[in-house]
Amino acid sequence: MTKAIHDHEEGRAQPGRVTITALSAALGLSKSTVSRALNGYPDISERTRLRVRRGAETMGYRPLSHAQAIRTGRVRALGLVVQIGDHDAQRPFLADFLAGISVAASAEGWTLTVATADSEADAVRTMEQLVEDRKADGFILPRTLSHDARVALLRARDVPFVMFGRTADPEGCAWFDMLGEEAMRDAVLHLAGLGHRRIAFVNGGTAYNYSRLRLQGYREGLAQAGLPEDLALIRGGALNTADGTRETLALLTLAEPPTAVVFAVDHAALGLYRACAGLGLAVGRDVSVISYDGVPDGAHVEPPLSSFTVDTRAAGQRLAELLIARIRGAAPETLRETARAAFADRGSAGPPRLSSEALSKRLATATT
Amino acid sequence: MTKAIHDHEEGRAQPGRVTITALSAALGLSKSTVSRALNGYPDISERTRLRVRRGAETMGYRPLSHAQAIRTGRVRALGLVVQIGDHDAQRPFLADFLAGISVAASAEGWTLTVATADSEADAVRTMEQLVEDRKADGFILPRTLSHDARVALLRARDVPFVMFGRTADPEGCAWFDMLGEEAMRDAVLHLAGLGHRRIAFVNGGTAYNYSRLRLQGYREGLAQAGLPEDLALIRGGALNTADGTRETLALLTLAEPPTAVVFAVDHAALGLYRACAGLGLAVGRDVSVISYDGVPDGAHVEPPLSSFTVDTRAAGQRLAELLIARIRGAAPETLRETARAAFADRGSAGPPRLSSEALSKRLATATT
DNA sequence: CCAATTGCCGAAACCGGTTTCGGAAATGAG
DNA sequence: CTCATTTCCGAAACCGGTTTCGGCAATTGG
Incomplete structure (x- = not known):
């Protein structure tokens, strides 16, 4: 009844x-x-x-973790809020990232609670819900912004978190990050070593903290190579292939075009291939390119894209380990790590076949 | 103390x-x-x-769901075990799939617990753990196999689940699935309508249940178009671009090559572009292709790939809704739905410029 | 040798809910 | 008007753990 x-x-x-x-x-x-x-x-x-x-x-x-949770308030679950449509580059990494987190979490008997959001504000709301409902004891924050509303929320609520990326204000923050600045610097040095004198840089989304660092690395590379900095050769906001094509065209139509381009994001670098194909230029010979991320697509173009590859799975794994330590009470200052991206030299960067002037001349005749 | x-x-x-x-x-x-x-x-x-x-x-x-769970045994969480490295095609969909699930779940106040596995056996073990620890009240099973060990486990333990895909033995199964067979049939009819007489088919992984259905759809299309079935034109096991290139080359080197190819998987179809580029053939003119999935990459090749696109996000959303209904006690027989993939005609399929014989001849001269 | 600790464990309260059981009040039947 | 049902709600047990509190025995200190 x-x-x-x-x-x-x-x-x-x-x-x-x-x-x-x-x-x-x-x-x-x-x-x-x-x-x-x-x-x-x-x-x-x-x-x-x-x-x-x-x-x-x-x-x-x-x-049973939820039986314990009723008294302790902890459910032995990590939280991850994925921002959708944020930018495409995130997607190919997601499976590997999840795999890394999952493996580290389950090694300690923890699980992973995933939610999605379609804006930063939505992400904050979603995390608030998860905290409120105690569905996660702490969070992994992918794609850290320079000024991140998520960080503000979690700090205010005293909820443990670990960032994938660094931030402007490190107060109370734990993180794991790739040294994108070193990769960009090494890319420039590599190209300079091949004989390139005009090396451009196409950055990613400006709101992301990594953009600041990668630009800084590019500049450092120029300085170490003894090359002058030309503001015309520095562009940004390129996150996908279309963006990359646009920025490449803008660079190549300069009076003194670059003979090599360093991209902060692989998917944008793939746009250079399309631009070059349209202009009848051979990548790796007429124009060299080095990029960053190591997306699988990069291996399937001709010539394969030389890129600093990030081990996303390892990153996820380490982030989960750090977060668990943080939740268990370790001080955030002791939970800060970085790793280098491995350079995969696949052939998209070679010695300059044409000088900047010759390239410019050839483009002028090609387009007329 | x-x-x-x-x-x-x-x-x-x-x-x-x-x-x-x-x-x-x-x-x-x-x-x-x-x-x-x-x-x-x-x-x-x-x-x-x-x-x-x-x-x-x-x-x-x-x-608090975990306070309720102590008595009811339910934690208001859906479970999803993602198989990594299973095949690449899964990856681009993942973010959208998660977004769909997440949105439907949170609409009902539920959350999503995600784990990963690198084999089917591992997936079964992982799900067993999650059930044991009551981290999920039911599961969404992506990529259903014809004989699925996950289904066996969940049936035995009486754990609710919903499949993304159908299966051979529907006993106790709820599902949501795309009508891949209809798409393949329509692809054949579309090509036949353009004038193609020799239409090949390159299937995906044979263990997946969808492969069986899509092959069946292809055959149905041939029959409806009044075209004969040629076993030499039917190939399978193509999941990624490299596979697709290989299968395309095998087809084009036949004595009577096809003038059009229907692929069961977009990523494999992209391999046809590389094969044609190598042979100096123009996609959409010398060789037509229609595929299935609607991956973003398909829009970035030239000409863009005509494909039956799947709304992965909507699928995830519906699956979550069905699973929640199932967990709440609805009979599995009442929770079976299908949807059609939408054809995006983007230009990779046109009227045959060459007959099969002419194509064969041209290839013979090209390769010598 | 006695008092004060210390080491170690059990009884019971507690966490935030759900569910059983029983009883008072309201309703209906005769 | 009485008696049997319903209707509706409160008291208390319960779920599976954690944590407080107190007590006994063994040790230590003087």
């Missing part, structure tokens, strides 16, 4: 599960002793602790 | 949260009455139920 509207066959405790009560009974101990033994309280003798551990092992006892 | 090893500042009930006890006190009712009122029990008067609803609304009461 007294029955919920939506009734399934559920509701009763499942038979197989061994609870802490069953375990304590089997061991002849009280629930509280078992609980404290397993959670590392100091007022349990080493002998008992060991006995409890072994008993739990053999009986296959696994505490 | 008595303190856990890893102590953060957490542990106490957060101040802002309004519990069911607080709500019931404010209403002058008992906890049990409030609980039953909100959960639709019939032994609560309509007047009281309304009063409770309003009170909950104004006080901002939101039950």
Whole structure:
């Protein structure tokens, strides 16, 4: 009679599960002793602790995280809010990123709660919900902005988080990041070493913090190579192939066009291929290009795109490990790591066949 | 003194949260009455139920799912185990798929628990863990196989699930699926209508259930167009661009090559572009192609790939809705839906410029 | 040798919900 | 008007854990 509207066959405790009560009974101990033994309280003798551990092992006892959560407030879940349509470059990485997080999380018995959002404001709202409903104990923040509303929220609410990327104000922030600036610097040095004198730079989205750093790396490279900085050769806001094509055309129609271009984003670099194809230029010979990300598509163009590749899976894994440490109480200052991107030299960068002047002349005749 | 090893500042009930006890006190009712009122029990008067609803609304009461779960066994979370490295085609869809699921789930106050696996066996193990730890109340199964170990597990454990795709044995299965067979049939009819007489088919992975259906659709198209079936024109196992290039070359070097090719998978179809480029053939003129999936990359080749596009986001959304209904007790037989893929005619399929014989002859001269 | 600690564990309260059970009041039948 | 049903709600048990509190035994200090 007294029955919920939506009734399934559920509701009763499942038979197989061994609870802490069953375990304590089997061991002849009280629930509280078992609980404290397993959670590392100091007022349990080493002998008992060991006995409890072994008993739990053999009986296959696994505490239900949501039963623990009711008292502790922690559900042993990491949170990730993915911003959709943010920019296309994010997508190919997602599966690998998730794989890395998932592997690190499950190694510690944690899980991953994923939500999506279609704007930064929406992301903040979504995270707020997840925190409110205690669906995650902390968050991984991909694509950190220079001034990030998500960081502000989490700081205010005192929710643990780890950024994939660094930020302007490091106060209370933990992070893992790739050294994009070093990659850009090395790209310039590599091209300069091949003999290029006019090396352009096409940056990604300006709001992202990485853009600032990569531009800085490009400049550092020029300086170390003893090359002058030409503002006409620095462009930005290129996130996808169409953007890349546009920026390439703008660069090549300059009075003194570059003979090599460094891109901050692979997908934009792929646009250079299309621009060159339209102009009858050979990539890697007439125009050289080096980029950053290591997207799979880059291997399928001709010549394959030379790029600093990021191990997204490893990044996800490390981020999850850092976040778990953070949730367990480690100070954010001790949880800051960076890694280098590996240069995959695949042939899109070679010695300049034409000088800037010759290139300019050839383009003038080609387009008329 | 008595303190856990890893102590953060957490542990106490957060101040802002309004519990069911607080709500019931404010209403002058008992906890049990409030609980039953909100959960639709019939032994609560309509007047009281309304009063409770309003009170909950104004006080901002939101039950903690994990507190409910301790008794009900349900955590209001959907589960998704993504198979990594399964095949590349899956990746670009992932973000949209997640977005769809996420949106439908959060509309009902549910969340999404994601894990990854690198094989089917691993996926089964992972799902078992999630069920065991009650991290998900049910699962969405992407990429259904004809004989799926995941289905066997979930059936045995009586865990609700919904498939993205159909399966050989529909017993107890709910699903949402795209009518790939109709798309393949229509592709053949479209090409036949343009004048093509020799139309090849390159299928995807044979283990997937969709492959069986799409092949069937191709055959149906031939039959309806009154064209003979030539086994030499039917190939399979092409999942990525390299596969597609290989299969295209195999087809074009036949004594009687096809003038048009239908692909079951966009990424494989992109391989045809590379094969044609190598052979000096113009896609859409010398060789026509129609494919299936609607991946973004298809829009960036020349001419853009004509493809039956799948609205992955909508699929994810519908799947989540179906799964929630299933978890709430709806019979699986009532939760089976299909949708058509929309044909995006972008120019890679045109009337045959060369006959099969002429094409063969031209290829013979080109390669020597 | 006695008092004060210390080490170790059990009893019980608690977390925030759900569900069972029983009883008072209202309703209907005779 | 009485008695049997309903209708509707409260008290209390319960879910599976964690944490507080207190007590007994063994140790230490003087």
